[in-house]
Amino acid sequence: MPPARLAAVIAGVPVAALVLLWATGNAAAVPALLAALLVALWGCRLAVAWMGEQRALAAVLGRINAGAPSGAVPPSMGREVANELQLLADTARARAALVDRLLRAEESIVERLPDPLIVLGQDRAVLRANAAARAAFGADLAAVLRHPQLRAAIDRALAGGSGAAPQSADLRVPVPIPRELQAMVVALDSPLAGGTGVLAVLSDRSRERAVERMRADFVANASHELRTPLASLIGFIATLRGPAADDPPAQAKFLGIMAEQAERMNRLIDDLLSLSRIEITEHQPPSDQVDVRGVVERVLAGLQLSIAKRGVRLNWAPPAALPSVPGDADQLEQVAQNLLDNALKYGRQDGVVRVTLEAAEPGGRWPARPGLVFSVCDDGAGIPKQHLPRLTERFYRVDTGRSRAVGGTGLGLAIVKHIVNRHRGVLLMESEAGSGSTFSVWLPAA
Numbered sequence: 235m236p237p238a239r240l241a242a243v244i245a246g247v248p249v250a251a252l253v254l255l256w257a258t259g260n261a262a263a264v265p266a267l268l269a270a271l272l273v274a275l276w277g278c279r280l281a282v283a284w285m286g287e288q289r290a291l292a293a294v295l296g297r298i299n300a301g302a303p304s305g306a307v308p309p310s311m312g313r314e315v316a317n318e319l320q321l322l323a324d325t326a327r328a329r330a331a332l333v334d335r336l337l338r339a340e341e342s343i344v345e346r347l348p349d350p351l352i353v354l355g356q357d358r359a360v361l362r363a364n365a366a367a368r369a370a371f372g373a374d375l376a377a378v379l380r381h382p383q384l385r386a387a388i389d390r391a392l393a394g395g396s397g398a399a400p401q402s403a404d405l406r407v408p409v410p411i412p413r414e415l416q417a418m419v420v421a422l423d424s425p426l427a428g429g430t431g432v433l434a435v436l437s438d439r440s441r442e443r444a445v446e447r448m449r450a451d452f453v454a455n456a457s458h459e460l461r462t463p464l465a466s467l468i469g470f471i472a473t474l475r476g477p478a479a480d481d482p483p484a485q486a487k488f489l490g491i492m493a494e495q496a497e498r499m500n501r502l503i504d505d506l507l508s509l510s511r512i513e514i515t516e517h518q519p520p521s522d523q524v525d526v527r528g529v530v531e532r533v534l535a536g537l538q539l540s541i542a543k544r545g546v547r548l549n550w551a552p553p554a555a556l557p558s559v560p561g562d563a564d565q566l567e568q569v570a571q572n573l574l575d576n577a578l579k580y581g582r583q584d585g586v587v588r589v590t591l592e593a594a595e596p597g598g599r600w601p602a603r604p605g606l607v608f609s610v611c612d613d614g615a616g617i618p619k620q621h622l623p624r625l626t627e628r629f630y631r632v633d634t635g636r637s638r639a640v641g642g643t644g645l646g647l648a649i650v651k652h653i654v655n656r657h658r659g660v661l662l663m664e665s666e667a668g669s670g671s672t673f674s675v676w677l678p679a680a
């Protein structure tokens with residue numbers, strides 16, 4: 235209010251009363267006029283003082299608003315007002331600090347969430363994408379958000395409003411790399427989204443889906459591997475009961491084949507059981523100390539007959555004293571057995587198999603910690619490069635016919651890989667078609 239109006243409000247009534255008294259002859263002219271003048275002057279002074287205090291109060295409130303201390307309060311306002319203003323300033327500053335902390339906490343939770351999280355406005359514009367979303371999709375985020383399944387889930391979420399259940403969608407995105415994502419989309423009333431927006435969490439499920447497919451493939455493969463010898467057994471039983479019932483030479487021949495097939499089923503079941511036992515213990519590293527040289531020599535002794543049969547020249551220079559390593563002797567025996575078995579089966583007839591065991595040079599191809607390296611190297615036909623990454627998959631064979639013909643189940647290297655994992659070791663497979671193969675296992679020393 236302008237000071238003149240304020241002065242008129244304060245002094246108007248008494249001045250009017252004095253003028254009325256003078257006009258009705260109830261007061262002498264000079265004293266009445268003097269009194270009216272004094273009252274008017276007093277009103278002006280009060281108005282100026284009042285306006286000054288208002289300006290000072292506005293300045294104090296301005297400082298509080300800006301988060302600064304309240305500063306000096308005019309003494310005329312009194313101690314109580316000054317105290318309250320100080321309190322207001324302290325509370326406002328504490329609240330601002332709390333809001334700031336909460337905002338930063340929320341920001342860092344959203345930012346550090348391991349799954350990609352995206353906030354979209356009502357118009358589906360991206361308002362926020364956390365670090366995981368930026369890292370996962372980068373410039374391809376818009377393309378991912380255009381995926382028909384995801385768009386449909388966003389539409390459903392927006393239509394349902396903020397109280398509705400989350401909408402999910404499974405999508406395969408080809409960019410930036412092919413991935414399988416599970417999207418959970420929830421509508422939210424967020425000031426950030428400027429009204430109702432949506433929150434989309436896109437979790438990468440590629441690994442889980444791959445594991446699911448592997449499990450399904452594993453069951454299918456295992457059944458198939460068992461069914462082949464079983465079908466052959468059923469066939470021979472029918473032949474023995476029927477056409478060969480009175481043919482002892484044929485019976486002897488068929489029984490021989492049946493024994494072989496039964497033996498193959500037995501091996502397969504042994505390998506499957508052994509694989510599942512190793513998988514169960516894979517997370518517990520072995521605690522016994524094993525002399526690996528002794529293990530290798532035991533396996534070599536057991537293979538003398540096969541080595542002789544294949545006409546293979548074995549090149550094995552036993553190392554001088556080597557430290558023992560933490561391990562499971564039976565499992566390490568299985569590793570040596572499977573790798574040597576492969577070298578004999580798939581290596582060259584009358585070829586050379588070189589077996590080495592030595593302390594690993596830390597760094598380079600092996601971990602920087604001390605360890606031992608056991609290698610089996612053959613000079614056979616080798617393995618084309620494209621097969622190498624898949625050799626340790628269950629039932630994976632380069633040449634299925636050849637593997638079956640030599641009694642292979644396709645589980646040997648899968649078993650080796652799991653045992654090496656349990657020992658926290660490293661399995662390295664090197665080969666080139668035509669120039670032999672080398673399989674090396676690094677084991678950490680105690």
Ligand SMILES: Nc1ncnc2c1ncn2[C@@H]1O[C@H](COP(=O)(O)OP(=O)(O)OP(=O)(O)O)[C@@H](O)[C@H]1O
Binds near residue numbers: 617630631
């Ligand atoms: N030294 C090698 N040289 C050439 N190919 C090899 C060699 N070792 C393994 N392979 C290839 O890798 C495949 C997988 O080997 P793996 O030991 O897992 O199974 P397998 O030998 O067929 O059967 P199993 O070991 O269970 O009796 C083999 O079928 C073979 O094709």
Ligand SMILES: [Mg+2]
Binds near residue numbers: 645647
């Ligand atoms: Mg094998």
